[in-house]
Amino acid sequence: MTGFQQNSCMHISFCCTGTKAAPWVDELRAALPRASIDEWQPGSPQADYGVVWAPPQQFLDEQPGLKGIFNIGAGVDALMKLRLPADAIVVRIDDGGMAVQMAEFVCHALIRHFRELDGYADDIRNRKWSYRKPRSRADFPVGIMGLGVLGERVARAVDHFDFPVLGWSRTAKELPGVRGFAGQDQFDAFLAATKVLVCLLPLTPETQGIMNARSLERLMPGGYVINVARGGHLVDEDLIALLDNGHLAGATLDVFRTEPLPAEHPFWKHPRITVTPHTSARTLREETIAQIAGKILAFQRGEPIAGVVDRKRGY
Amino acid sequence: MTGFQQNSCMHISFCCTGTKAAPWVDELRAALPRASIDEWQPGSPQADYGVVWAPPQQFLDEQPGLKGIFNIGAGVDALMKLRLPADAIVVRIDDGGMAVQMAEFVCHALIRHFRELDGYADDIRNRKWSYRKPRSRADFPVGIMGLGVLGERVARAVDHFDFPVLGWSRTAKELPGVRGFAGQDQFDAFLAATKVLVCLLPLTPETQGIMNARSLERLMPGGYVINVARGGHLVDEDLIALLDNGHLAGATLDVFRTEPLPAEHPFWKHPRITVTPHTSARTLREETIAQIAGKILAFQRGEPIAGVVDRKRGY
Numbered sequence: 358m359t360g361f362q363q364n365s366c367m368h369i370s371f372c373c374t375g376t377k378a379a380p381w382v383d384e385l386r387a388a389l390p391r392a393s394i395d396e397w398q399p400g401s402p403q404a405d406y407g408v409v410w411a412p413p414q415q416f417l418d419e420q421p422g423l424k425g426i427f428n429i430g431a432g433v434d435a436l437m438k439l440r441l442p443a444d445a446i447v448v449r450i451d452d453g454g455m456a457v458q459m460a461e462f463v464c465h466a467l468i469r470h471f472r473e474l475d476g477y478a479d480d481i482r483n484r485k486w487s488y489r490k491p492r493s494r495a496d497f498p499v500g501i502m503g504l505g506v507l508g509e510r511v512a513r514a515v516d517h518f519d520f521p522v523l524g525w526s527r528t529a530k531e532l533p534g535v536r537g538f539a540g541q542d543q544f545d546a547f548l549a550a551t552k553v554l555v556c557l558l559p560l561t562p563e564t565q566g567i568m569n570a571r572s573l574e575r576l577m578p579g580g581y582v583i584n585v586a587r588g589g590h591l592v593d594e595d596l597i598a599l600l601d602n603g604h605l606a607g608a609t610l611d612v613f614r615t616e617p618l619p620a621e622h623p624f625w626k627h628p629r630i631t632v633t634p635h636t637s638a639r640t641l642r643e644e645t646i647a648q649i650a651g652k653i654l655a656f657q658r659g660e661p662i663a664g665v666v667d668r669k670r671g672y
Numbered sequence: 673m674t675g676f677q678q679n680s681c682m683h684i685s686f687c688c689t690g691t692k693a694a695p696w697v698d699e700l701r702a703a704l705p706r707a708s709i710d711e712w713q714p715g716s717p718q719a720d721y722g723v724v725w726a727p728p729q730q731f732l733d734e735q736p737g738l739k740g741i742f743n744i745g746a747g748v749d750a751l752m753k754l755r756l757p758a759d760a761i762v763v764r765i766d767d768g769g770m771a772v773q774m775a776e777f778v779c780h781a782l783i784r785h786f787r788e789l790d791g792y793a794d795d796i797r798n799r800k801w802s803y804r805k806p807r808s809r810a811d812f813p814v815g816i817m818g819l820g821v822l823g824e825r826v827a828r829a830v831d832h833f834d835f836p837v838l839g840w841s842r843t844a845k846e847l848p849g850v851r852g853f854a855g856q857d858q859f860d861a862f863l864a865a866t867k868v869l870v871c872l873l874p875l876t877p878e879t880q881g882i883m884n885a886r887s888l889e890r891l892m893p894g895g896y897v898i899n900v901a902r903g904g905h906l907v908d909e910d911l912i913a914l915l916d917n918g919h920l921a922g923a924t925l926d927v928f929r930t931e932p933l934p935a936e937h938p939f940w941k942h943p944r945i946t947v948t949p950h951t952s953a954r955t956l957r958e959e960t961i962a963q964i965a966g967k968i969l970a971f972q973r974g975e976p977i978a979g980v981v982d983r984k985r986g987y
Contacts, residue, residue: 468780486932617801634801
């Protein structure tokens with residue numbers, strides 16, 4: 358019964374920019390029936406927990422007593438730029454149905470490129486029935502930057518289709534079927550052995566602009582870039598230059614420095630760039646609410662919870 | 673040394689319609705250096721083995737002494753329509769690098785449909801940045817007809833992405849992660865529980881036209897058809913009628929009753945049909961030659977080999 362007593366005095370404030378609050382608040386109330394849960398407004402009463410996505414600084418300034426800030430996405434980079442209450446833990450979603458979405462999105466882009474399905478579609482539009490010489494998957498090693506929950510799941514999926522898989526992470530990780538590289542020392546070797554580069558890094562000062570002219574030109578000729586992390590990882594002009602000089606064959610980009618992608622941005626119409634509107638792994642409300650509710654109750658009981666962000670490291 | 677002695681008197685005739693013979697003959701010679709291997713011409717000398725794809729009847733009539741006929745594809749339906757030498761075994765490719773290609777092709781089509789990636793691409797072409805409500809994969813059970821080497825591999829891949837997987841086969845099969853249905857008795861129940869129907873059956877008199885108005889209308893509303901087996905499995909007009917009346921959402925078709933697809937065929941321009949030119953799983957020369965060479969040597973030594981066709985059953 359302890360849980361119920363704790364619930365009864367628990368206040369949760371919902372503050373997610375760009376998200377329709379009503380269904381979230383309703384479902385959070387259903388999941389935590391003894392808590393009081395409201396959409397944040399300037400001047401709202403103090404809350405114990407915040408459920409947030411890109412909240413305004415004002416929310417945090419007005420809520421110094423927050424014990425926990427639960428981010429409804431996997432990336433906390435927008436949050437970490439703000440001044441946060443000193444004692445609040447910051448918690449990100451760990452999976453919540455996003456990992457399998459990421460795996461299928463990346464595999465779709467990889468297969469579309471490897472099997473030249475865009476080229477076939479062009480032919481079919483022109484009523485042309487034609488074959489292309491099958492490519493060898495040995496010539497398409499896939500290098501994944503970032504081996505967290507999402508990166509590891511993507512690596513498993515790419516391995517399932519028998520592509521050579523390489524992984525690069527800050528600290529060394531051993532994953533079955535993945536040739537591991539770690540740290541700055543092994544970054545160039547990782548790039549040189551990669552044909553299809555998949556970015557799943559957290560965005561931190563260290564990884565800002567990590568895909569630039571210097572790094573991308575080290576990819577194998579005919580390289581391909583799949584960015585499903587953050588727009589800030591990529592130097593847009595450098596990618597375009599390497600596509601236009603022929604070193605890279607194409608890119609699938611789901612994330613951008615400014616979202617929505619500005620109307621005048623060259624990515625919209627570049628013939629070898631596929632743009633999607635930050636949809637690779639969507640927050641699934643049901644799974645996310647179940648996860649956050651479970652974590653809040655566990656935290657209240659003093660139990661350890663997964664996905665707590667290291668505020669110094671930034672993810 | 674027995675193998676070499678047997679090789680030295682072995683004749684192989686290569687007779688593959690629509691396939692450039694020179695690289696195949698060269699690589700077969702490299703794989704079986706003691707055999708004599710030639711491209712078949714009318715009047716060619718008697719051979720012990722044929723390596724074939726859709727050979728003319730004349731080839732078989734002139735080669736009554738064939739001990740084995742090795743088909744360079746997985747489907748032997750074209751071959752089984754011909755009069756074959758009475759004592760020859762007919763052997764199909766079992767995998768040869770095709771299963772993983774089939775798995776990736778089917779998953780690409782499934783993910784493209786499930787994630788509405790064509791709709792996103794249309795939006796992006798119109799510089800529209802928009803979200804669609806994520807769909808639940810529980811609402812997209814994938815039913816696979818045919819659980820041979822290819823069907824089983826596709827089932828594994830679909831299961832990898834957490835879709836519910838159903839399988840239907842002539843005789844009952846138990847596969848991990850697959851809800852199995854067998855025979856005519858369970859066909860309707862299989863269809864009623866399927867949203868995305870994948871055809872990987874062999875083409876036989878029993879499976880000819882199996883996807884018709886009666887069967888396709890039993891699929892869940894909003895159903896989707898992926899045909900990667902043979903064009904003869906599908907009644908073209910019935911598919912179009914069910915797409916046009918809205919019961920089915922779309923189809924990806926890689927195989928057709930007549931190939932290349934005739935210029936006037938309505939599939940070319942149907943807005944909800946994706947056509948590909950029989951490219952879902954291509955014969956990979958290197959793997960195929962290694963497999964056929966290995967099987968010929970094993971057969972010569974009197975060992976059992978995989979992929980021998982049951983001539984009565986037809987596959």
